[in-house]
Amino acid sequence: MTLEGMLGPNGRLDEARGMKVDAPDALCVAADGRLLVSDGQRVMALAAWGDEPEHFASFDAPVTALCQGFGGFVAVGLADGAVWVLDGYGLPVEGWPLPAGQVASVVDCAFTPAGELLLVDCGYRSSENLLALAAWDEQARGRLLSLSRSGELRVVTSGLHCPMGVCLDPDGAPLVSLLEKAMIIDASGKVRQAGYPGYLGRLRRTATGYALACWSRRDPLIEFLKTEQAFVEKMKANVEPRHWIGPRIKPEFSHDFPIELGATRLFGEVKPWAPSFSYGLVIEMDESLMPVGSMQSRANGHRHGICDVAVWNGHLVAASKGSGEILYLGSRA
Template structure:
């Protein structure tokens, strides 16, 4: 019917996503940034008492200023989160839902099985993000396509973990501030602040153009927020089609789902990406894509003010983690198998705008 497109605006079937404009205006600075080190699928970064460490597979690596890498410690499962307590003990979350503190495994409540982020508050309190009650961290795409919202936020008090908030849509990043914590809620494309005493939450940033991952404090106030994949209309449409989505998940290998990805363009079996195709052998950088790279600078009030990008035609996608270290912003591109370094002091456009 001719009226259907108009009526769909009121029926709630219109597929819209926020534009990449203003603070999110695309550029190519992540692809132009100097390569620091090549690592297979780096997933997490941390600056531990003056040392840069990166999680890749089952190992934690130390990364030197010149890009040299060395194995610091290995684990029985892939590393999914890392932090250091005020005393210097390393706290590591694993794919299996285990938590290792100072080399010893910590006993956790049975509900914690998907450790996606760790952070210490100013008072030394350890916060933990449990991404899902159903899936492991590596099964994030299945959690999204299943419209999961079973994540939770936990706080360690007197050696025991207490759940502070539940029903979160894959919490993936944490920054503690005072008596609360800032949480990136991936599937709802937003940042929320959760009160550490009551669990009350308030939206800080909404309608992000991608799926937020880790958050790291920035020198001088504010923070760096990674978006590990973009939103696009094709994926948003599939999320509305329950029967199609369930059949796709049952019959199609996960790598070829119509879903966000940490990398794309490596197989002809991938979906067409809503127009993200090649023209004369080149991937159109302006086309919608299943994968992307973006790091957003937030000001002291956690408002987006600028961003760095690896666009659809770039290679440094799947930006899962970023951290400031020795005056540089270090970014882990899991889909690009590398770490890049950007000089914050001299890098263009690193301030309040482009």
């Protein structure tokens, strides 16, 4: 898929209302209707757009996953692989033990109708540059796991290439988004839809289908270099991962970044159509996971690195790591 037709370029993310958050990552809606937002090692609660966020819970590691379900419980995944389950007041619930160390990093979670907690382990530690590594790493180390309240951890699917999100379809079956492979699969590994023009983040149900957060759009230079194995091996051997040619979260420019960034300015101005390793993209999809619309922040925008979306009071909300904001996107959900 390319950014045309239903996915034609637009500036809807840059036009949306925003609220600053120091380190946004995960979103979910609590049983009482408040929007929960991860902010580094904290989870904040927002009763209404424009209100001052209230403290909900704090942890010893950055919060990398949130979900609500199973009696109003809130599950919290941490960068070190630990998982907590909280009640509606932000207090720990007895049981559900998963200490740090059993998984690399929990990047998303979802409660099943049966009361189990699905966990997405992307396979990369929080200290690793996930976006840089996943673009060039052929090793499929990610897993979809299931945690019961008794503490039993079961592998649902293994051998996944950088899974980033999990969502239940209308029948309660899990769908998993794969960041670099640009596809959505089911628990058996069967491809449900593929060819998306972005590096996929989390997938969420909406009233009309699904919304898909994308870390960035797919870059033609990166796709071309996948055919140039000798160059890639030399880059990986001699250059730090943060300087690899790969997707990025922020629209930063520096003399020591890959040479493609030297072409992004014309008469001193970044053009919206310029090549860019970072981008803001939310894809709206129907029940069959086919795109029906999009919200974008182009090369000259700053709301890049969209990592999560949520439907809150009938409105779509997104988290931008690139700009450090949550975005209020309107009622198209």
